[in-house]
Amino acid sequence: xxxxxxxxxxxxxxxxxxxxxxxxxxxxxxxxxxxxxxxxxxxxxxxxxxxxxxxxxxxxxxxxxxxxxxxxxxxxxxxxxxxxxxxxxxxxxxxxxxxxxxxxxxxxxxxxxxxxxxxxxxxxxxxxxxxxxxxxxxxxxxxxxxxxxxxxxxxxxxxxxxxxxxxxxxxxxxxxxxxxxxxxxxxxxxxxxxxxxxxxxxxxxxxxxxxxxxxxxxxxxxxxxxxxxxxxxxxxxxxxxxxxxxxxxxxxxxxxxxxxxxxxxxxxxxxxxxxxxxxxx
Numbered sequence: 001x002x003x004x005x006x007x008x009x010x011x012x013x014x015x016x017x018x019x020x021x022x023x024x025x026x027x028x029x030x031x032x033x034x035x036x037x038x039x040x041x042x043x044x045x046x047x048x049x050x051x052x053x054x055x056x057x058x059x060x061x062x063x064x065x066x067x068x069x070x071x072x073x074x075x076x077x078x079x080x081x082x083x084x085x086x087x088x089x090x091x092x093x094x095x096x097x098x099x100x101x102x103x104x105x106x107x108x109x110x111x112x113x114x115x116x117x118x119x120x121x122x123x124x125x126x127x128x129x130x131x132x133x134x135x136x137x138x139x140x141x142x143x144x145x146x147x148x149x150x151x152x153x154x155x156x157x158x159x160x161x162x163x164x165x166x167x168x169x170x171x172x173x174x175x176x177x178x179x180x181x182x183x184x185x186x187x188x189x190x191x192x193x194x195x196x197x198x199x200x201x202x203x204x205x206x207x208x209x210x211x212x213x214x215x216x217x218x219x220x221x222x223x224x225x226x227x228x229x230x231x232x233x234x235x236x237x238x239x240x241x242x243x244x245x246x247x248x249x250x251x252x253x254x255x256x257x258x259x260x261x262x263x264x265x266x267x268x269x270x271x272x273x274x275x276x277x278x279x280x281x
Contacts, residue, residue, distance in 0.1 A: 094149060157172070174198055
């Protein structure tokens with residue numbers, strides 16, 4: 001059944017607008033242009049917004065501070081002095097940041113980069129406390145910057161996700177593999193190839209891992225990446241996933257504005273396509 005509905009359009013007004021700054025790059029490479037904000041994560045408890053940028057920067061935005069600066073300005077574009085006070089910038093990645101996830105349980109932020117590394121940041125001190133290379137399944141010593149730069153030759157980290165307790169971190173790699181990292185032991189637990197699909201969206205539950213990427217499939221594994229099952233989805237390239245904890249329904253968004261709605265066992269419940277058509281089985 002194909003249903004077309006007209007919904008009332010509501011305008012969205014920016015409460016605050018700010019440009020993220022450049023950060024120093026270990027390779028000494030400058031983009032020249034304003035860095036792009038490529039990925040976001042949120043710390044709801046402390047009202048912080050984390051921004052991963054195309055120049056390798058990770059930025060921590062104090063949202064109340066930002067809004068306070070906007071309130072004192074004539075419009076959403078706040079004065080540079082207020083913007084600087086609202087943003088803390090973290091450097092260390094040698095290339096753009098493609099993945100971010102925050103663990104409320106451990107108050108740690110993970111950032112995955114095109115430089116082939118994942119950095120773990122302590123959000124109470126804003127210090128990098130660990131660097132790993134998921135594709136190579138190794139810890140990269142903090143005091144050996146040259147070894148960290150060698151990771152640039154590895155495949156990029158395309159996405160990542162903590163489990164609810166912050167004890168496990170799952171990373172998707174540009175060679176089509178997944179790496180499950182034991183954060184307690186600081187060691188790899190499992191490394192698994194995922195055929196020809198490059199992971200771009202991950203979701204973890206206590207018993208299940210979901211992955212979608214650059215093919216029209218949703219991959220479902222046990223938590224330790226065993227017993228792979230695949231399901232067809234409408235998006236040719238998936239960019240994000242969300243799970244409704246109450247119903248178990250899964251939403252996968254992707255290219256051309258496509259959103260797939262699936263049951264907990266992977267059955268397609270519906271496909272939403274723009275402008276406002278809903279296809280229901």
